Amino acid sequence: MAAELTAHQLIAQHRPTLDQALEAIRTRAYWSPHPEHPKAYGENGSLDMAAGKAAFDALLGGRLDLGQPGTDDWVGGEVSPYGIELGVTYPHADVDTLLPAMRAGQRAWRDAGAEMRAVVCLEILKRISDRTHEFAHAVMHTSGQAFMMAFQAGGPHAQDRGLEAVAYAYVEQVRTPDDAEWTKPQGKRDPIALTKRFTPVPRGVALVIGCNTFPTWNGYPGLFASLATGNAVLVKPHPRAVLPLALTVQVAREVLAEAGFDPNLVALAAERAGEGIAKTLATRPEIRIIDYTGSTAFGDWLEANARQAQVYTEKAGVNTVLVESTDNYKGMLSNLAFSLSLYSGQMCTTPQNLLIPRDGIRTEEGPRTYDEVVADLARSVGGLLGDDARANGLLGAIVNPDVKARLEAAAGLGEVALASREIANPDFPDAVVRTPVIVKLDGAKPDDQAAFMNECFGPVSFAVAVDSAADAVALLRRTIANKGAMTVGAYTTSEEVEEAVQEACLEECAQLSLNLTGGVYVNQTAAFSDFHGSGGNPAANAALCDGAFVANRFRVVEVRREA
């Protein structure tokens, strides 16, 4: 088959972007090729706002036929957290047919080499980028994110993370040269000479198990890391968030085919309600790599049972912010208020426990008691979300009934410093929109500890009174060690406290944001610069992205012979 996209074209078009990505992960300075502003789209083949919305609307109620082999049925049933039924159906796969078909194209994909795989991945990302407006609606109506967040986190930021994974995968594969001449001196005798050829080979079929809240952002790193290292990739989306990953698979299959490769190198495994296909897939012998984002229970199950595979998990943690002192009290409050509110706290990186000395904190405006700090924070959140339109734009919708139930139960755990408020969404009357609750707890009380030492995913934060900064650091250590943490924040003007918090994070292996008062928030990480998770505490066994995230997705086979 004559490829419509030649290696020459793809390399000419994408190699400069790959080189910039390689430079960015080396310097970790700011960089992104994917515009964050909705108005940046609409030229050079990309869909503008209206076209993206129209494309999304055209998908509703239809069948997304990916042309996959072994399709034995059509399944669907997504209902947007904003209330609309998507009505899209997807291929349901007979895995005994699909998995062998996915392996058929692996040899050609392997033989294409690391650079060709990288630029094919970049072409996939480019086409996804062009459809960012369409993806934004797909992410919004599966995750419940507000439009702007679905656009940015589900679009350019997710694409950045995918590109970052491609860059890491590429550089890892080319660390060993394709060929080597090895000539060993033998004193007066002739040297011994060998020629050696090194080939990166894939592990097999990789499985990506998607999540409900960030289907693209959390799905792309594993998907692209595995594909770029030569593996076929089977995408098993969360049953409530199929569409964004199904579109991704569709684009990948198109590009692979146009570049002369077997489209079955990327496939979708949608499931019937309650089918629980992830366990079956995860233990199939063909599956050699698994990327998973979701609950700790299933992540632990995968690590224990999918022994034939390399398993990369992002599970749950309990994120802490230490509030000890600040020289920008208002900045701190508004920064924290935003962090607690964004996407109704439904991020694995949202702070849960705010540790505040019961004797109060120092600020540039003088001391503030524990009660004052909590009341001021509550006021700050209240102010941020006081306007319903802005609140809707920040909070998005509650993603599922479990989150709503946890939110409602949280008010019974202690004294409520800020009650959750119901907000109407004029565009989507069925959307469940709630402001965060802040509950006061005492770090010294066992019952309270039982509450705040477990992840309470959703718009729930605990203002935990602690005896001292030292007590807070000790509690932080215990929390990371026992429960894991995706993020840690701290506010302090004390060198001693800063040093103690840093040392706790270095020893317990958690990513720390210090004294954020401006437009960067503890729950946000930027691709090419910030690591997402550390891979060294119970919240996640891998970080996005580093060498460890890609290095074991392929192996290098050497063939040597006498020169």
Add this chain to the structure above:
Amino acid sequence: MAAELTAHQLIAQHRPTLDQALEAIRTRAYWSPHPEHPKAYGENGSLDMAAGKAAFDALLGGRLDLGQPGTDDWVGGEVSPYGIELGVTYPHADVDTLLPAMRAGQRAWRDAGAEMRAVVCLEILKRISDRTHEFAHAVMHTSGQAFMMAFQAGGPHAQDRGLEAVAYAYVEQVRTPDDAEWTKPQGKRDPIALTKRFTPVPRGVALVIGCNTFPTWNGYPGLFASLATGNAVLVKPHPRAVLPLALTVQVAREVLAEAGFDPNLVALAAERAGEGIAKTLATRPEIRIIDYTGSTAFGDWLEANARQAQVYTEKAGVNTVLVESTDNYKGMLSNLAFSLSLYSGQMCTTPQNLLIPRDGIRTEEGPRTYDEVVADLARSVGGLLGDDARANGLLGAIVNPDVKARLEAAAGLGEVALASREIANPDFPDAVVRTPVIVKLDGAKPDDQAAFMNECFGPVSFAVAVDSAADAVALLRRTIANKGAMTVGAYTTSEEVEEAVQEACLEECAQLSLNLTGGVYVNQTAAFSDFHGSGGNPAANAALCDGAFVANRFRVVEVRREA
């Protein structure tokens, strides 16, 4: 404490070597800083042959006091495969005291940074190199290797593998810069600016579980990879091969102390006979990394049970050489004869199954029948080992009674093409020295398959008659997939067969040597150039050395704040 070895001195002395190692792993051309010739030693502080022997003799019957905390007893009992009792005793550790003591120095070691750790490791290797003659006797009298092999494989080649691990560890840690400035444009508003600090942090205490046959060669990669990435390292040697690793620990502790670090960052865990301390240590919560070389059964146990640790295993495989055709029949026979004889086949890389078409092979001297090939190979081995002195120098001694028992049992498995012969060692009358046995088996017979499809570690090879080259390739694939392989060899002048063997090795992930007829053997790999194992088949889950071998021994913690 004022360090006797300053960072400045160590970097000045060792940075050039590190840079050369970094270049070598990038080009994979021949390089080694460690001389292979015994006469190269004796100047610049290194021990010459006589001094090395004297140093070894001085150890015998003595107590090797490493100054470790928590030493509750002294244990020993090594008996050389050459018959002499070493009589050395080693500290037996109370691990509840030793493990916490090992963690005490980790913060300073972490804060020293990747370059300082690398040059401290290089200083350790330098001092080991200076004592290569002493180590050679220690390796010889624990592994049973002949002196020259113990000298080279246990000395410079092991040191090369250790240095290679340091180089990989270093480069992996400096991929992320120490600091970054991140400035994100905000249109007309001021940009957002963050400063970020990235610190490689260790996982915890690493455990190295040594083996009997190559205590240093197989032990050094894990030891140095873990130490160079900031971890403390506990070395649990094989009870029959303690001395080489105990000396290694001694040198490491000396250098660490002189450089101002806690010597307890490296410690020895010797055990009483039958104590089985490896299982206890491997599941301690402090142990976060394990490197293991040995039986498949215990390697599998570690992978299944030491779930709190990153586990790197080199287990057993069944190595195959395909003999289909050659244009250098004599070269092939002598190359194979050497491979089968070296260290009595007691290498994880020694070929076991020689697959030969029952219709014979093509050679530059005309066709040879299966029987002729096997007879010629037997004659070639016989000739190589015909002289007892040369035989002793190649074979070494049988390492333990199990190997001897397997050798004796092998003769009953089929028609013996070459019988094993007992050889006297004039220097060590109690040494058990045996030439290899070659047994003819039929690849089509189930009973024969049962014999050759299991690892028969020791001087046992099977000449397996197969129906065709295609049959041989199919059998090769099955063997790698089911049993694993550290090495694969093939002799063929047919492009088609070469292609089929290569494809089998690429798909099943095994390292291939083609048509070796000169002074390089399928069972030898050179550091900085050849990978040892692939990490992609059941024989080993890691390769020596690549990025995957080091990337997950540390994590990177980021601390970010507003600029």
